[in-house]
Amino acid sequence: MQPSFTITVELGERRYPIFIGRGLAGAFDLAPYLAGGACLVVTDETVGPLWLDRVRGSLPAHTESLALPAGESHKTAATAWRVIDALAAMRAGRDASVVALGGGVVGDIAGFAAACYMRGVAFVQVPTTLLAQVDSSVGGKTGVNHPAGKNLVGAFHQPRAVLIDTDVLGTLPDRELVAGLAEVIKHAVIADAEFFDWLEAHMDELLARSPGALAHAIRRSCEIKAAVVAADEREAGSRALLNYGHTFGHAIENVQGYGEWLHGEAVAAGMVMAAELSGVDEAELSRLRALLERAGLPTAPPEGARGKLADAMGMDKKNRRGELRFVLLERLGRAVVGRPHSPARLAKILAP
């Protein structure tokens, strides 16, 4: 089966394709993107029962599988070690492949294990949430959490291919679909005003899960992310654009306790705060708020949280990592890295 769209992430010898289309899982042959030896599908206890049997059709007959417990609280070194143990038990060699079937948590854990096993084996992503399809499965960031911080331990390990089957979104809960739309909107906001227009015109179709609209939104998001990653694989500079809304967003997650708000929800509110900090004009701010609201996303931090965000962002004397840096907007469709923010505006935004 042929994908509707193929995007290439241009990373020299690590370049790889992203295939997007309906019904690809199980029908599209992934063998050319595997290394030929042992093959392990890593999934979780939510996604596995729904999609594992189907996806086996894309993989060699000798493929084995491992279902991890679902959820961010399991994104730990101990869970990554379970993947390593499974590979070792298979006597997997340097020609092994790891396939991640699931959302961002599964992809991050499986990718980190693939990066470390024998100092790196082949890795393929089959993301099953909109968030993973448009964000975490593209770009090679893998990792696990540490008590001292999210994604504190990890590796850059690019996949050999990303297989995005829009049909798998059929089993995704509404709230998670909407949270994924936050990152789609982010890609438009930072890099493509026309795409922002398109999202305004097609939000109803996206919420109704129109396959055509979803495929276009995923494609354009992946194109934008792929271009950013190709320009700065290891986030020495411009890749930080992708963090638009995330400094505020992470602080909201932190204050709420991770898991209360979904990542995409926190980023949605964070994007509005970052737009306010950027000083974009009121008309653009209104358009951003309106699009997020139509998607069903929050546009402000939760009740009572605003006053606690400064601490959560590490704005204290113990912060040795230097000044906080924000990705700012020039206008809708153009974000910039490295421009100083207005401390006065920041203080106003963070006032309880």
Next chain:
Amino acid sequence: MQPSFTITVELGERRYPIFIGRGLAGAFDLAPYLAGGACLVVTDETVGPLWLDRVRGSLPAHTESLALPAGESHKTAATAWRVIDALAAMRAGRDASVVALGGGVVGDIAGFAAACYMRGVAFVQVPTTLLAQVDSSVGGKTGVNHPAGKNLVGAFHQPRAVLIDTDVLGTLPDRELVAGLAEVIKHAVIADAEFFDWLEAHMDELLARSPGALAHAIRRSCEIKAAVVAADEREAGSRALLNYGHTFGHAIENVQGYGEWLHGEAVAAGMVMAAELSGVDEAELSRLRALLERAGLPTAPPEGARGKLADAMGMDKKNRRGELRFVLLERLGRAVVGRPHSPARLAKILAP
């Protein structure tokens, strides 16, 4: 203080210098090779008391330190995690640096932690054993052991610099010095017949720890290893040359139980076996045996072990990793990768 020799490992944007000389530890300023943020020296309980205070002179005043328990049995993920925990406790950011002060075990653990912390922070090696100076500190292989195999989990993470102070060998036990000479001899055997001649002419000086002779042997070893690594950083092909003698050597370690024989001792016997398997002429075999014997290294597996090596090399039905491949010698000074070995000769070598 200026080093006597500087070698560059040519790896494009990851190129780095190896500084070699007397009295460099503490006198040579490493600041230009650090990332500017938090700095953690990782050492062990043997080396730390001997050299940590001295080495601090090469590092920023705010440097902190962590002494790991000494020995291969501690080369585990749990120990690497202690390094991660220490960095997290320091609130180290992406501008952190990890400095490994010790032998191969410390370098492998600290390097792996540096590779994983925030997806990779700066790393500097200050090797304190001859083995680490001529082998493990150069080339970017890092990792820890897993119950299923040595170095099963790891990363390629190149140091920013390697500082080799020949004075630190003054506190190295004789047996470890000799084990390091095995890898020096290996570099001559695989790539440089003239260096082999030189080793024959200067073995007594090396054993007497003549600083000049040691510096030359270390320099030439690092040059050979650097050239091999530059040609094939991730061991897709020719880097396997460095494994000369190691297939037999690992099997000997395995049969003996790791720790009975030092790695270099096992490799010494393995090099003779690999030369026999290569079918080099008797005169060259005799020269190799004679040089190893003069160094005080074994030239054959321990009593009773020979018959058990086949199993230890995974020559059984469960070996899914394909046929065993040996690095063979064309002659002293020239090893080759990928040439088929003679099964008859192998059977004879492995006969009890």
